[in-house]
Amino acid sequence: MTRRTEKTCYGAYALNSKTKEIERVLAKITMLCSGGAGQVYGHTTNPIIATGDGIAMAHRAKALVSDMEFVQFHPTALFEPGKSPSFLISEAVRGFGAYIRNKKGERFVLKTDERGELASRDIVSKAIDKELKVTGENHVYLDCTHLEMDSFYQHFPNITDYCKKIGIDVAKDWIPIVPAAHYTCGGINVNMNSETSIMNLYAAGECSRTGLHGANRLASNSLLEALVFAHHAAEDVTAKINSISFHDNIPAWNAEGTTDPEELILITHSRKELQTIMSDYVAIVRSNIRLKRALSRLKIHYEETEELYKTTKISPQLCELRNLITIAYLIVTQSMVRSENKGAFYNVDLG
Ligand SMILES: Cc1cc2nc3c(=O)[nH]c(=O)nc-3n(C[C@H](O)[C@H](O)[C@H](O)COP(=O)(O)OP(=O)(O)OC[C@H]3O[C@@H](n4cnc5c(N)ncnc54)[C@H](O)[C@@H]3O)c2cc1C
CATH class of the missing domain: 3.90.700.10 (Succinate dehydrogenase/fumarate reductase flavoprotein, catalytic domain)
Known part of the structure; x- marks a missing residue:
């Protein structure tokens, strides 16, 4: 896989659940292993944490993300x-x-x-x-x-x-x-060493897209994939870690101008609406009109949530909603450009 960007990852901003403050966590190498994104739908077997956080973060950082239309x-x-x-x-x-x-x-x-x-x-x-x-x-x-x-x-x-x-x-x-x-076949593009298209950023597990599942995962392959690619990553990183320099000139998180959220209902209602949109329009059977409708409704959720994100203090609920909207956007837009029904993807208008 060729690198698309000259970007480099220097770590992550993380919410400290005890202090509720955002902290800088700097690292020579960062790995995303945040699981799948099934919570974007109303019915899912995925745990409550499967909100596509890693995939959404990587997409915002301009890493390559693909095959998101293949949801098993x-x-x-x-x-x-x-x-x-x-x-x-x-x-x-x-x-x-x-x-x-x-x-x-x-x-x-x-x-x-x-x-x-x-x-x-x-x-x-x-x-x-x-x-x-x-x-x-x-x-x-x-x-x-x-x-x-x-x-x-x-x-x-x-x-x-x-x-x-x-x-x-x-x-x-x-x-x-x-x-x-049940399973997000797509995700953050990685090569055989689990490297993403951003330098020093790795991804493994369900958040990654190795290509191994094609358009439809065979049962039990996910654990195999997670283990093999994480192992490749460990070997690759061990070989080069000493040659990577450590950067600490990264700004602290700026929470200026943000206030505590007044009502959580703005977030919980949007999440339910989002799951309904995805379940009704972008689930097992899709069509051009349903995808178009989903996209126009997602735009409203996107704008409202970005506004909240800029003005309120960060919470896991807000981050997850924001990430789920990104996941929905990726599934819808990648479904729109697919011109052939394959595996877990089916659009009635493609015959
Ligand atoms: C019911 C069920 C049965 C399955 N059966 C099989 C099977 O038989 N065989 C098989 O191969 N696969 C199976 N799968 C799929 C497989 O379990 C998953 O693909 C696999 O567990 C994903 O592993 P992971 O490490 O990528 O993610 P997960 O195991 O989901 O771990 C992700 C971790 O990241 C953490 N996390 C997420 N977001 C954040 C964040 N923003 N900040 C900090 N931490 C975060 C989570 O808390 C979690 O600890 C099944 C899945 C389900 C739901």
Whole structure:
């Protein structure tokens, strides 16, 4: 990968959660490993920290970020309104023989693919998405009632117990499910040594884009990727760390003119709106008009949030909102320039 900029990273400004002050953390080498960005959607299996902070920061610093249009959705997250992250019903449950049904009991995935429930994540997710749009329902079901329950429990004790805790007996009840954002295939472009396009800035894990996942990650490859690329980075850095000079002529953070936020509702409401925009317009199935609408609404959120950022004291909530807006912008704009449906990306207007 050729370097796009002559920029160099000298560390980061970090919020000290105890003092609430922003501190300068200077370093010869900095590595971003802040995870994925699934929280940009209403339903996600990703932890609450998956707000794309590293990707958004890198983009603002003008690092190359790509493939953000490839968001992998997991077809079978437990439908529990208001709960984030969504509880994941492992794919292995379908492998074990569970059926996906609509309210009428039909195994509708078979209409899309003869492999039915055993088709790949993107195909099953797309079939569920279509069913939900046609029926106007907000979830479908996973039916395990025909399976041998002793063996099921041995294989899936956590799933069985979790369902029981919320009043679902998997031996008798269908499990309500919905597709949920699961993996950010794109991210900060890195080379084989995990170096980004900014000098002395590395990235590893889900925030990075190594190219290894192509347009659609194969299950379990993410941990492999995180380990291998972090190892490459460690070897590369060890070899050159002594030849890198340390810079401390970096200005302290300037918080002049900012005040404590008066109302957190401005931030929490924007985050909910953002997740709705992304879930309704930029999820499993996209279209040109939905992308255009999403972009025009994102511009409003961007302007409002930048204003807040300039005038109020920095908080994790504000930073995460700002970063999620950047992530949404990257997913939308990179979706707009993609001219071919591939892997986890599907735009109905591309046929
Ligand atoms: C339910 C579920 C099941 C999965 N199953 C598998 C599997 O079987 N096999 C597989 O290979 N992959 C699986 N994945 C994907 C895999 O778990 C993730 O891709 C992987 O954990 C990402 O690792 P990471 O180190 O990049 O990020 P994370 O593990 O998310 O770690 C990111 C860290 O950065 C911190 N952080 C984030 N933002 C900031 C900030 N602004 N400042 C300071 N710290 C910050 C977070 O607190 C966190 O500690 C699964 C994912 C999910 C959600």
